[in-house]
Amino acid sequence: MSPRVTVLMPVHNGAAHLLPAIRSVLGQTFADLELLVVDDGSTDRTTEILASVPDPRLRVLHLSRSGIVAALNTGLDAARGRLLARMDADDLADPGRLARQVAFLDRHPGMVACGTDYELFGAGAGRVRMPRTPTQCRARLLFGTCIAHSSALLRLAVLHDTRTRYRTEYTYAEDYKLFSELSRLGDLANLPFVGLRYRVDGAQTSTTAATRQRRVATRIMRENLAAAGVAGVPEQIAAGMIWPAGHGPAAAVRYAWRYAPKLIGTGARAGGLAGVGTATRLVRERLNTVLRQPAGAGTGHEACHDE
Template sequence: MPLVSVLLPVYNAERYLGPAIESILTQTFTDFELLITDDGSSDRSLEILQSYAAQDTRIRLLSRENKGLIYTLNEMLEQANGEFLARMDADDIATPDRLALQVQFLRQHPEVVCVGGAFDLIDPQGRTVQWIPMPEHNDEIQQMLLIGRTIINHPCALMRRSALQQIGGYDPDMKTVEDLDMLLRLGEIGQLANLPDVVLKYRFHPNSVSAQNILFQSQMAERACQKAWTRRGISGYYDSPQPWYRPLPEPDSQQQFWHHYGWWAFCNGFRLTAAECGLKAIAAKPTTLKSWKLLACALIKPIPKPVSNLQTVLQPEKSV
């Protein structure tokens, strides 16, 4: 039996699917199976998946009608043979030594039931915009989870299959926050950790979540926290602001998104990307001075030293 089962649910992901699959198939760690479920895609995803499955026997492909992410994850949990489960999304890219580093860590730390890691934010074109380190130790991770912040990025996670089975898998009632709820429950039977190493290139999209879903997700996250407070017998508080990288349709939210995205791109040397973002921020809200300053910096200012820390993701400061 393989040591690791990689869980890759797919729904209409034809644009980025190839690089995601190849990043797993080319891992330096090779003792794995790649479980892929096509959850009723209407684009070319299934055709692409069938092509890869025909070339590599480590791929176990299932295709059926759409049943949603949580159903799919629990279905894959039942199918998995590995001692460890690695989550993967269809638009991200795993670093070549991701599985090797995470498996080694869990073998060396039997008290840890789930380990994530740092990640790079990449844009739709695959350009690195920012490096995001994550809190590494159990106490800090647990504290942030309990206020509603999913501090182990789900597609970065490697979990013990026995631990996920022990908590009953993913809760079907926790739609849009199944990862936060799962991590809170895992944290009640073992320790959580993040590696300092980058394990994933995480692709984000400005239009990936609708305004209605963002509000619903926030409400569900607070509910997941409340359930955890009750289980643990503690008094908690919810403090998870809307992430800037999931903007609302309103001009203020769009401007904020393009401003911070552009500033990060500039700090990483992507002048053209930063200038494009400046123009989009200006288009969203022409009267905002900092959007014009971003555009000016992208065009004429020397590249500064990169600014990379978790706080800029959770509560971004005015950078320009």
């Protein structure tokens, strides 16, 4: 009998934190699940750790090194559940996360996906509050992803019926592109609880490939703005609205004078009142980030989510 939920966890050389992540999934209060781990050519102890887990709900697929997008799409094709939950191999899921998300999707058949707030740990700290309603999520997608990928629960049938997949050409921001496409197929939302503890360290994509990630995210942002009727935003301006340069009072003044009005104006033109609200929150968060963090100290979250 097929499980209700497939939890998809790609991993490449994730031995350092893999076992706690697995335990946080298999220890969910919602037990009707399979944990599908796609091992993307690991060369550390990942294979050994996976073999040591006795729970029959764990299923492992082994790939030669193919990259995150290929690993995710392999998992989509192999998933047996009706719902697909995402989980990264170094994060921790709250024990009640899936139960609450499944119940929410059961009550809201028009929802194609939902996420939760999350809490940073490791080299970062603090709760990240995500946009709640479908209207807020659509407004947030004008400037960045609206669901934390590792907290997502999606209707797998929607992905299969529409042949929606992660796209290689958007690697480093493939989740932002996926949720942008899903928002055209139904509603997205986030539940108001911390369903995920997100590990922050220096080996993550948001740290090691920040320049490439921002370039791809800026491309998606400009595409989303164009689809909302605001075409032709220069790449440098779009990036500057979301990623302020420098730190300290002078950098804050420079951002407030040059980019903040553009961000709010763009939000108004593309998203109306919801766009203004989202842009205003982003301006406040960017100014706080510039004032409180030394250069290079960002985790990448200030670029993607409502904090």
